Amino acid sequence: xxxxxxxxxxxxxxxxxxxxxxxxxxxxxxxxxxxxxxxxxxxxxxxxxxxxxxxxxxxxxxxxxxxxxxxxxxxxxxxxxxxxxxxxxxxxxxxxxxxxxxxxxxxxxxxxxxxxxxxxxxxxxxxxxxxxxxxxxxxxxxxxxxxxxxxxxxxxxxxxxxxxxxxxxxxxxxxxxxxxxxxxxxxxxxxxxxxxxxxxxxxxxxxxxxxxxxxxxxxxxxxxxxxxxxxxxxxxxxxxxxxxxxxxxxxxxxxxxxxxxxxxxxxxxxxxxxxxxxxxxxxxxxxxxxxxxxxxxxxxxxxxxxxxxxxxxxxxxxxxxxxxxxxxxxxxxxxxxxxxxxxxxxxxxxxxxxx
Amino acid sequence: xxxxxxxxxxxxxxxxxxxxxxxxxxxxxxxxxxxxxxxxxxxxxxxxxxxxxxxxxxxxxxxxxxxxxxxxxxxxxxxxxxxxxxxxxxxxxxxxxxxxxxxxxxxxxxxxxxxxxxxxxxxxxxxxxxxxxxxxxxxxxxxxxxxxxxxxxxxxxxxxxxxxxxxxxxxxxxxxxxxxxxx
Numbered sequence: 143x144x145x146x147x148x149x150x151x152x153x154x155x156x157x158x159x160x161x162x163x164x165x166x167x168x169x170x171x172x173x174x175x176x177x178x179x180x181x182x183x184x185x186x187x188x189x190x191x192x193x194x195x196x197x198x199x200x201x202x203x204x205x206x207x208x209x210x211x212x213x214x215x216x217x218x219x220x221x222x223x224x225x226x227x228x229x230x231x232x233x234x235x236x237x238x239x240x241x242x243x244x245x246x247x248x249x250x251x252x253x254x255x256x257x258x259x260x261x262x263x264x265x266x267x268x269x270x271x272x273x274x275x276x277x278x279x280x281x282x283x284x285x286x287x288x289x290x291x292x293x294x295x296x297x298x299x300x301x302x303x304x305x306x307x308x309x310x311x312x313x314x315x316x317x318x319x320x321x322x323x324x325x326x327x328x329x330x331x332x333x334x335x336x337x338x339x340x341x342x343x344x345x346x347x348x349x350x351x352x353x354x355x356x357x358x359x360x361x362x363x364x365x366x367x368x369x370x371x372x373x374x375x376x377x378x379x380x381x382x383x384x385x386x387x388x389x390x391x392x393x394x395x396x397x398x399x400x401x402x403x404x405x406x407x408x409x410x411x412x413x414x415x416x417x418x419x420x421x422x423x424x425x426x427x428x429x430x431x432x433x434x435x436x437x438x439x440x441x442x443x444x445x446x447x448x449x450x451x452x453x454x455x456x457x458x459x460x461x462x463x464x465x466x467x468x469x470x471x472x473x474x475x476x477x478x479x480x481x482x483x484x485x486x487x488x489x490x491x492x493x494x495x496x497x
Numbered sequence: 498x499x500x501x502x503x504x505x506x507x508x509x510x511x512x513x514x515x516x517x518x519x520x521x522x523x524x525x526x527x528x529x530x531x532x533x534x535x536x537x538x539x540x541x542x543x544x545x546x547x548x549x550x551x552x553x554x555x556x557x558x559x560x561x562x563x564x565x566x567x568x569x570x571x572x573x574x575x576x577x578x579x580x581x582x583x584x585x586x587x588x589x590x591x592x593x594x595x596x597x598x599x600x601x602x603x604x605x606x607x608x609x610x611x612x613x614x615x616x617x618x619x620x621x622x623x624x625x626x627x628x629x630x631x632x633x634x635x636x637x638x639x640x641x642x643x644x645x646x647x648x649x650x651x652x653x654x655x656x657x658x659x660x661x662x663x664x665x666x667x668x669x670x671x672x673x674x675x676x677x678x679x680x
Contacts, residue, residue: 153521324531324532325556326529
């Protein structure tokens with residue numbers, strides 16, 4: 143397996159690609175507990191991190207893994223964990239703490255299907271789990287949603303950068319299909335500047351006053367101020383970090399939305415329908431938080447209808463409806479789990495929504 | 498142009514590896530390509546298949562309902578995938594482990610005793626590379642040379658000693674006198 147091979151394409155499995163990209167991004171510590179369909183990430187790290195004399199811990203549980211990562215982040219190290227669906231459920235408490243403690247943890251979440259133990263089939267059922275979350279309190283996690291293996295690499299770099307830049311957890315939300323498939327990718331150098339964390343990291347108090355990172359607030363005012371500070375940061379993230387892909391929306395009658403690896407199928411279908419002369423547009427949020435509401439609202443001003451396609455029972459569609467705010471109808475087409483809807487199925491759904 | 502390939506058999510026949518070699522060959526040929534596996538929890542003996550999609554444009558979907566080319570290395574795979582060959586597509590059948598029977602009139606059946614040919618070559622594990630050689634002859638979309646280069650990319654260092662035997666298997670498959678039935 144490669145580390146950094148700028149200018150050369152290699153056929154790589156999504157999970158290995160993400161792990162390799164994390165190494166290139168300077169990940170110092172990996173903590174994990176195996177679960178299909180993301181186990182190759184831990185497998186790769188178990189060899190590579192030792193080879194590079196960095197930290198790899200096969201934790202006793204997912205709870206332990208993410209809390210170890212929080213501890214490592216507190217010392218200023220770049221730390222990550224990875225898991226899937228039912229096991230990411232176990233990490234919700236730690237994500238809430240990480241936002242409050244402003245710890246830049248990277249969590250790679252490779253969706254399988256739930257609820258409960260579910261099964262290993264791919265699904266997009268953890269949109270809500272990632273963007274809303276199950277931890278307590280008012281908090282936001284940055285969520286990046288890659289649609290192919292190359293983008294999974296590029297967004298892994300970005301995940302480490304944004305986590306450090308904003309001192310906030312970042313979830314890279316992949317899925318079983320993306321984790322298990324192979325595609326040619328190029329591993330560039332880490333394209334972002336290193337962030338100085340010397341003002342807050344718990345690096346040992348020699349020669350300076352001791353620091354404490356804690357989420358406990360002694361007073362009501364203190365907690366109020368802390369949450370206001372967090373939301374000021376989220377607003378800056380919302381203003382500066384929105385990413386999306388948009389195609390043929392200029393003259394579209396209908397715009398079709400999707401996220402993640404399903405977008406490949408949806409985009410191909412939209413291209414086919416354009417070739418037939420139908421005025422169909424395509425829109426894919428790449429950042430699920432910050433969500434591209436502003437752009438979606440602008441498009442809603444000149445389009446008749448939106449259609450959202452997901453492999454779940456309708457999760458992102460809520461965010462789209464919020465962005466549209468009742469201006470135009472927003473329809474949904476989806477299935478709970480399993481193989482992604484085919485180009486043929488999607489074509490029928492789009493034509494149905496147009497009729 | 499987009500074409501997709503399914504290679505199916507039982508665990509241990511090198512189905513996933515064959516797909517990986519094919520996908521690497523398309524990458525070396527500057528095509529867009531995806532590889533997607535499907536298998537059970539078993540390491541050996543269970544059914545396994547992978548799908549490779551090659552495209553001049555972005556790959557439209559990695560897992561399709563039907564395939565242009567299907568290789569079946571055993572009977573269970575024949576039973577499962579005969580109906581998933583696209584109309585006018587090709588089904589390459591390992592007659593050493595699957596019966597020679599045409600249930601459809603709208604696809605091409607290519608028969609070869611692939612496992613027996615591999616045994617004759619000295620190693621039954623060469624069945625996957627023999628099948629790739631046959632696929633190339635049927636499809637004509639890549640040179641054997643590129644396929645061999647792809648194999649070199651995929652084989653780990655400690656397996657490079659098997660390169661000549663695998664290349665030989667590909668070439669024998671490519672030169673095999675095809676027995677074609679169906680449309």
